[in-house]
Amino acid sequence: GNLLGAVEVARDISGIRKLAEQVIDLRRRLHSEDPAARAEQGAIYHFSDIIGESSALREVLARGALAAHNDSPVMVVGETGTGKELLVQSIHNESLRRARPFIAQNCAALPEGLLDAILFGSVKGSFTGAQDRPGLFELANGGTLFLDELNAMPHQLQAKLLRVLETGELRRLGDVRTRKVDVRIIAAMAANPKEALRPDLYYRLNVVVLVLPPLRERKIDIPILCRHFLSRFNASLATRVEGVAPEAARMLAAWHWPGNIRELSNCIESCLNFRSEGLIETVDLPEHLHQPRGLQKLRPELDRLERDMIFRTMKTTENNISKAASLLGIPRQTLQRKLRKHKWHEICISIEQVKK
Numbered sequence: 060g061n062l063l064g065a066v067e068v069a070r071d072i073s074g075i076r077k078l079a080e081q082v083i084d085l086r087r088r089l090h091s092e093d094p095a096a097r098a099e100q101g102a103i104y105h106f107s108d109i110i111g112e113s114s115a116l117r118e119v120l121a122r123g124a125l126a127a128h129n130d131s132p133v134m135v136v137g138e139t140g141t142g143k144e145l146l147v148q149s150i151h152n153e154s155l156r157r158a159r160p161f162i163a164q165n166c167a168a169l170p171e172g173l174l175d176a177i178l179f180g181s182v183k184g185s186f187t188g189a190q191d192r193p194g195l196f197e198l199a200n201g202g203t204l205f206l207d208e209l210n211a212m213p214h215q216l217q218a219k220l221l222r223v224l225e226t227g228e229l230r231r232l233g234d235v236r237t238r239k240v241d242v243r244i245i246a247a248m249a250a251n252p253k254e255a256l257r258p259d260l261y262y263r264l265n266v267v268v269l270v271l272p273p274l275r276e277r278k279i280d281i282p283i284l285c286r287h288f289l290s291r292f293n294a295s296l297a298t299r300v301e302g303v304a305p306e307a308a309r310m311l312a313a314w315h316w317p318g319n320i321r322e323l324s325n326c327i328e329s330c331l332n333f334r335s336e337g338l339i340e341t342v343d344l345p346e347h348l349h350q351p352r353g354l355q356k357l358r359p360e361l362d363r364l365e366r367d368m369i370f371r372t373m374k375t376t377e378n379n380i381s382k383a384a385s386l387l388g389i390p391r392q393t394l395q396r397k398l399r400k401h402k403w404h405e406i407c408i409s410i411e412q413v414k415k
Contacts, residue, residue, distance in 0.1 A: 101161035102148035102203075109145055110287050113277035119146070119269050126267040127153035132224060134209075134264050135247040137271030140321030143247040144207065146271065151203040156243060159202030162195050167211035175216055180231035196229050199242045209246040210255030217257045220244075224263050274316040274323065281311055284320060288327040298331045304338040314348050366401045369394070373403065 106120055126133055127150045135143045144163070151161045166174060180194030195204060206212070212220070223229050224244060228237040246252075246264060253261055274281070285303055293300060303311065316322050330343040341349070369387065376382040384394040398404065 101163075102151045102157075104145045104148040105152050106149045109142060109149060110284055111277060111280040112283065113272070113279050115272040115277050116280065119271055120149075122267075123150050123269050124153055126150065126269070128155070129267075130243050131266045132243070132264050133245045133267045133269065134252055135245065135269050135271065136252060137247075137249065138273045138317075138319055139249050140319030141271040141273060142320055143271060144205070146269065147205050147245050147247060150245060151205075151243075154203070154243070156202045160199045161203050161205065162199040163205040163207060164195055165207045167208040171213045171216065174212065175219075176232050178216070179219060179229050180234075182231050182234045194229075194231065196223060196240045196242055197238065200240050201242075203243045203245055206244065206246045208248055210248045210250045210252070214257050217260045221257070221260045221263055224260075274319040278312055281323065282308070284323055285311065285327060288324050289331075292328050292331045296328075296331050298334070299336040300331055300334055300339060301336075302338050304340045307339050307341045307344055310341055310344055310348050365397065369397055369401065370403065373398075 106124055109116075109120060111117070123133075123146055133147075133150060135146055137143050147163075148161065151157060164174075164178065169177065176192075176194065178194045178196060180197055181190070181192050183191050206220075219229070223240065223242075227239055227241065229240055230237050244264070248255060252264070252268070256264070282303075285308075289300055289302065292298065311323075311326075318325070326345055326348070327339075329345055330339045334340075334343050369383070372383045372386050373380075376386065380394055380398075381391055384391040387394065389397075
């Protein structure tokens with residue numbers, strides 16, 4: 060019963076911190092260059108670069124162009140591959156801050172400690188090997204800071220971000236004094252922002268919200284996007300493919316594109332790896348596009364049938380897991396796992412609360 064000793068397991072991240080500081084130094088040197096060169100290297104896309112004629116897309120772009128002329132924070136929401144960063148860069152290049160820095164940071168790319176130092180800066184001695192260095196907020200002063208995947212930012216850092224938004228001031232990691240910054244914040248995420256962010260930060264950012272439609276809701280744009288990608292990949296792959304054959308075009312239109320425009324781009328590039336001229340035919344398309352539409356829905360349908368059968372059996376056995384497992388012909392542990400999967404216990408609690 061006596062304590063003989065203890066073992067501490069820790070990960071040395073000093074090397075990672077050093078790399079992070081080098082990144083900050085490189086960014087600082089980049090953004091001390093000539094303003095025109097700085098703008099060119101930071102944000103390269105404009106509204107005219109965003110391809111599509113669907114009313115859903117044009118409405119978002121029109122709202123984005125109007126919002127660009129103000130300094131209000133912007134939230135861009137959209138599934139992966141919908142072109143969120145293109146829209147963000149376009150907003151910056153349409154704004155009065157276009158000649159000032161545009162800096163982007165993916166909040167999911169770094170652990171919390173490093174993200175704190177990279178965004179807000181650090182002072183000498185704040186951690187092992189730390190030096191006096193400005194963070195991305197200071198480097199973006201006068202311009203735009205784009206925070207991609209903001210929902211991945213830990214809540215503690217979300218609180219610090221909120222303070223910068225409200226006061227225009229920040230405190231470097233390990234510092235006691237505050238510094239003024241003038242930065243426009245544009246955030247992007249694929250998740251529902253109300254569910255993913257701290258409530259106070261959500262309501263502070265919920266000023267201009269632009270929701271990019273997924274490709275399955277703007278299929279009218281598939282032909283023009285195909286022409287664009289054909290032109291791009293014909294040039295890079297030295298091919299001479301002229302278009303898409305009618306049957307292949309019908310298959311492209313029938314697909315639901317979970318990866319959106321990025322998936323379509325990869326699809327066209329894949330086709331041109333196997334065809335150097337003529338038209339893209341059905342045989343050139345990726346294998347998953349050949350699946351009948353009904354097969355794509357098989358898994359959700361099986362899950363629903365499994366759920367209904369388990370719930371009916373649980374009701375028949377008055378929630379006796381052992382009896383239900385026996386009737387279903389599966390081990391008790393398997394049934395317990397499936398009950399958790401289908402949230403059986405949460406549903407039971409909700410029903411009891413309603414009865415009360």
